[in-house]
Amino acid sequence: MRALNRKLLRDLRRMWAQSLAIALVMAAGAATLILGIGAHDSLSTTRAAYYEANRFADLFADVTRAPKQVVREIAALDGVAEVTPRIVKIALVDLPGMVEPAAVQLVSLPASGHATLNEVYLRSGNRPQAGHNLQALVSAEFAAAHFLTAGDWLSVLLNGRRTNIKITGTALSPEFIYLLGPGDLMPDPKHFGVVWMPEAALAASFDLDGAFSNLAVKLQAGADPQKVMDAIDVRLKRYGGTGSYGRKDQISHAFLDAELMQLRAMSRVLPPIFLLVSAFLVNMTLTRLIALEREQIGLLKAIGYGRREIALHYIGFVTLIALAGILIGFVAGAWLGRGMAELYARFFNFPFLVFSRDPSIYAIAAGVTLMAAIAGALRAVVQASSLAPAVAMSPPAPPRYQKLFNGSINFNRFIRTSSIITSRHLFHWPWRTASGILGTALAVAILVGSLWAHGAIEYMIDVSFQKAERQDASLHxxxxxxxSALYDARHLPGVLRAEPFRTVAAKVRLGQRERRVAIVGKPSDVELSRALDVEERPLVLPPRGLVISDTLAGILHARIGDGVELELMEGAQETLTIPVTGIATGYFGLGAMMDLASLNHLLGEGPSISGVNVAIDENKSSALFAALRETPLASFIVLQKRSVKRFRETAAQNITIMSTVYISLAAIIAFGVVYNCARISLSEQGREMASLRVLGFTRAEVSSLLVMELAVMVVLALPLGWAIGYAIGWLVVHGFASELYRVPLVIGKDVYAYASLVVLAAASVSALVVRRRIDRLDMIAVLKTRE
Amino acid sequence: MQPLPKATPPTQVFHVQGLSKTYRSNSIEVLALREVDFSAAAGEFVVILGPSGSGKSTFLNIIGGLDSATSGDAWFLDHQITKLSETGLTQYRREHVGFIFQFYNLVPSLTALENVQLVTDIARSPMKAAEALELVGLAERMDHFPAELSGGEQQRVAIARAIAKRPEVLLCDEPTGALDSKTGVQVLEALLKVNAEIGATTLVITHNAAIQDIADRVVHFGNGRIVREQRNAKRKPVTSISW
Known part of the structure; x- marks a missing residue:
């Protein structure tokens, strides 16, 4: 081994702690990049493969009842490759030992031998046998939640008639990867599942012989989906078609899209932070190392080493640190990736999960990490290699300090001399101080930018379910x-209050922008399900006009007073222009509301409703649920409290996992930055500190010089970190906001405090580690040597 | 060893008996100091001469509270330095000892005045920092940073810093070692002046035999021992020496 390389390895060994701190920051950058891109690729590859294998449809349409002849018409449309007509309904199920009602989505299975779109993936057991109508497949998660296996019986209220169905197997489907019950906020396999039954059985129960209620359509390559949807809508309108929609409006697909978007956002926000900080650290550390080795560099040049060799020597030093970081990053990235895959397995029902191990991801992660390291090293290396040997061999000119503000303020009157040392040292290296502050601030920012989610979700729940949707349950x-059904509901046991609602599928349009929404009609004097204005005060629905959610208003660019085009997909199916008379706060979906009477009037129908919201006497809820199972009133029931509880639990689990990751990442940054700053400062001021010890300063007094310097840096970093963290939160909110939900940017004081405490703790640990070195300063050595 | 009587003039500021120091590294023992006996009276100006490795710095470090002895006793007035704890030694240096080093050891981020204030901030009854600088002839330069001062000036700042606490003893390790003859003489003048004015017992280690003539007493170290002592009947004025 060449002597110069041996020096490199010894330098690394001597500076192992600083090098490791830098490597860890780099590792965090590489790991988050691998995790972000890897998870994104895994999820999208898995989804694509699953869609391909099980022939997931491109378009969907719901109708009340359409004869099967229409299918041929639609199949013949330009751009349509394949059409599968189905019967899709929701029904309550009766499960032994379960008080609360559970529901299932019923989906028809065509007679065997027919190839279909959205083909089920058989997890266990067999498909229903030909000719046995009362057999079914159930979704695997639902079966698992209720310990159901092939051969068990399931009691389903088919159109109000209790029917016992034999389970033949469990299955998954590409259209239910993320299975959300109507009105639910999180998948809840105990209360919602899918049941696939022979078409004949469902047709008989729902009076759909020779007819269908749902259509899945596969497009030809290159077809214009909008054109096909328009053509389908024209043909289905008279059969109660509520408008066809593409994958982006299909719940399962849309949630996966939202997840993919989050992963993309993560891989764009986090890795750059780590790589930036590691570049700072490399710069700081290498600049100091080169300052210390100035005379050695001069000597090397004097004996004939060239600029290139000197430059390569220090680049090699940084490269070795980066390689260590990359290696740790690879391991951590793969480990976190497996954790992420387990999370996916919990939320998404895939028959398989391809965790992408694309070597190009690793190559990209290694490449950018190395680039960040070298970018950080560049300035110092250029300086080192361009030192003239004669200049380098003589000791550097002593640092020239300056009085703050040119000495116009006499600080000595206010502060102790030791504080002046601290402040002048910080000001003497403004870039390094700024890098230290920014680096620490980014640690704070990562925490603020991630830990606020918990409070925001509580806020969301409070607004959505304590102030707006205050019903205990919704009967659909x-x-x-x-x-009159309202009065039936009022007479159910345990019902304290019942308020009607009507939901109607519609398209809302303003200019070129259009969205499919469910218009909810409610009486203006509701107490339970209320609309809130943007200041979260209850909003009385005006007798005319449409109240839209702020999300929808944002998408349509609509303001109060604008006339929007409303295309009703039910009743008279009219298209009319209607003024926006209010904008409501909402975090879930794209809401639109209007007065119930005026909605019914627009539909050209008498007073009719699609369900009731009820307040329940908790003590009588079991009686109510029993009654609902007996009477064919509701096809499904949304239990608000259960739904919120599930949401809270799931969110809490996710947040706990994510918080742990983010806290570790932030601690790595904080430790790395503060430790390196402390070591560099100690290296520069060690001699002064030892001299002060000789003069009679105590260990604590001498350490306080360094601790004060770090404290000033951290204290300045905190507000900056809060601001950057807020900005990250803002980006996250805007990057993650989907049409399915948005999270309000509410950052409580506790979040700032907690983030600050974590960073202070990490900084204190690194300061303590360095303090031990101060305690061991060799006083005698400094008296004898010049730096 | 009994406490020294305090009132009998001239007071013995240092009293050292059988002081030894052995350095050990990897089973190699180096005897740096072998049973040294020494004492110094209040206000005395002592020059310590000797070649490198003769033990003079080790001796100074031990009686200055920077290093510990392997055996023997060292007393400063009625404090037994060799029995002091780490905290006690810090306290001793803080209150009683002024140090001056070959390489000045000034804090580069502080001006001359502030370097002196470092000490006056923590001392019990110090003189004013400006007064100390005046004493060494640097009243005009006190707002300059070390980088803006010549070597001789920096060393005089170090002297001011050492005397500002009104120490009972001034310990100087090669104070002129890094200086040319002319500046060295200026520094020695400053040392003598403060020795006369604050009455601090002053011990000056040097390689430089020319300096011995200005001392009250000269102590020669060799091979870890005091090999010879001589008292100058008549001290030469510092301006008459050069090297």
Whole structure:
């Protein structure tokens, strides 16, 4: 081994702690990059493979009842490759030992031998046998939640009639990768599942012989989906078509899209932070190392080493640190990736999960990490290699300090001399101080930018379910019913208050922008399900006009007073222009509301409703649930509290996992930055500190010089970190906001405090580690040597 | 060893008996100091001469509270330095000892005045920092940073810093070692002046035999021992020496 390389390895060994701190920051950058891109690729590859294998449809359409002849018409449309007509309904199920109602989505299975779109993936057991109508496949998660296996029986209320169905197997489907019950906020396999039954059985139960209620359509390559959707809508309109929609409006697909978007955002925000900080650290450390080795560099040049060799020597030093970081990053990235895959397995029902181990991801991670390291080293290396040997061999000119503000303020009057040392040292290296502050601030920012989610979710829940949707349960009817159904509901046991609602599928348009929404009609004097204005005060629905959610208003660019085009997909199916009379706060979905009477009037129908919201006497809830199972009133029931509880639990689990990751990452940055700053400062001031010890300063007094310097840096970093963290939060909110949900940017004081404490703790640990070195300073050595 | 009587003039500031120091590294023992006996009276100006490795710095470090002895006793007034704890030694240096080093050891980020204030901030009854600088003839330069001062000036700042606490003893290790003859003489003048004015017992280690003539007493170290002592009947004025 060449002597110069041996020096490099010894330098690394001597500076192992500083090098490791830098390597860890780099590792965090590489790991988050691998995790972000890897998880994104895994998820999208898995989804694509699953869609391909099980022939996931491109378009979907719901109708009340359409004859099968229409299918041929639609199949013949330009751009349509394949059409699968189905019967899709929701029904309550009766599960032994379960008080709360559970529901299932019923999906018809075509007679065997027919190839279909959205093909089920058989997890266990067999498909229902030909000719056995009362057999079914159930979704695997639902089966697992209820310990159901092939051969068990399931009692389903088919159109109000209790029917016992034999389970033949469990299955998954590409259209239910993320299975969300109507009105639910999180998948809840105990209360919602899918049941696939022979078409004949469902047709008989729902009076759909020779007809269908749902259509899945595969497009030809290159077809214009909008054109095809328009053509389908024209043909299905008279059969109660509520408008076809593409994958982006399909719940499962849309949630996966939202997840993919989050992963993309993560891989764009986090790795650059780590790589930036590691570049700072490399710069700081290498600049100091080169300052210390100035005379050695001069000597090397004097004996004939060239600029290139000197430059390569120090680049090699940084490269070795980067390689260590990359290696740790690879291991951590793969480990975190497996954790992420487990999270996916919990939320997404995939038959398989391809964890992408694309070597190009690792190559990219290694490449950018190395680039960041070298970018950080560049300035110092150029300086080192361009030192003239004669200049380098003589000791550097002593640092020239300056009085702050040119000495116009006499600080000595206010502060102790030791504080002046601290402040002048910080000001003498403004870039390094700034890098230290920014680096520490980024640690704070990572925490603020991630830990606020918990409070924000609580805020979301408070607004959505304490102030707006205050009902205990929503009973959704199988079909619209006259207003008298409200009175039936009021007479159910345990119902304290019941308020009607009507939901109608519609398209809302303003200019070129259009969205499919469910318009909810409610009486203006509701107490339970209220609309809130942007200041979160209850908003009385005006007798005319449409109240839209702020999310929808944002998408349509609509303001109060604007006339929007409303295309109703039910009743008279009219298209009319209607003024926006209010904008409501909402975090879930794209809401639109209007007065119930005026909605019914627009539909050209008498007073009819699609369900009721109820307040329940908790003590009588089991009686109510029992009654609902007996009477064919509701096809499904949304239990608000259960839904919120599930949401909270799941969010809490996710947040705990993510917080642990973010806290570790922030601690790595904080430790890395503060430790390196402390070591460099000690290296520069060690001699002064030892001299002060000789003069009679105590260990604590001498350490306080360094601790004060670090404290000033951290204290300045905190507010900056809060601001950057807020900005990250803002980016996250805007990057993650989907049409399915958005999270309000609410950052409580506790988040700032917690983030600051974590960083202070990490900084204190690194300061303590360095303090031990101060305690061991060799006083005698400094008296004898010149630096 | 009994406490020294305090009132009998001239007071013995240092009293050292059988002081030894052995350095050990990897089973190699180096005897740096072998049973040294020494004493110094209040206000005395002592020059310590000797070649490198003769033990003079080790001796100074031990009686200055920077290093510990392997055996023997060293007393400063009625404090037994060799029995002091780490904290006690810090306290001793802080209150009683002024140090001056070959390489000045000034804090580069502090001006001359502030370097002196470092000490006056923590001493019990110090003189004013400006007064100390005046004493060494640097009243005009006190707002300059070390980088803006010549070597001789920096060393005089170090002297001012050492005397500002009104120490009972001034310990100087090669104070002129890094200086040319002319500046060295200026520094020695400053040392003598403060020795006369604050009455601090002054011990000056040097390689430089020319300096011995200005001392009250000259102590020669060799091979870890005091090999010879001589008292100058008549001290030469510092301006008459050069090297």
């Amino acid at each position: 009817f199988t079909e619209r019913r006259p207003i």
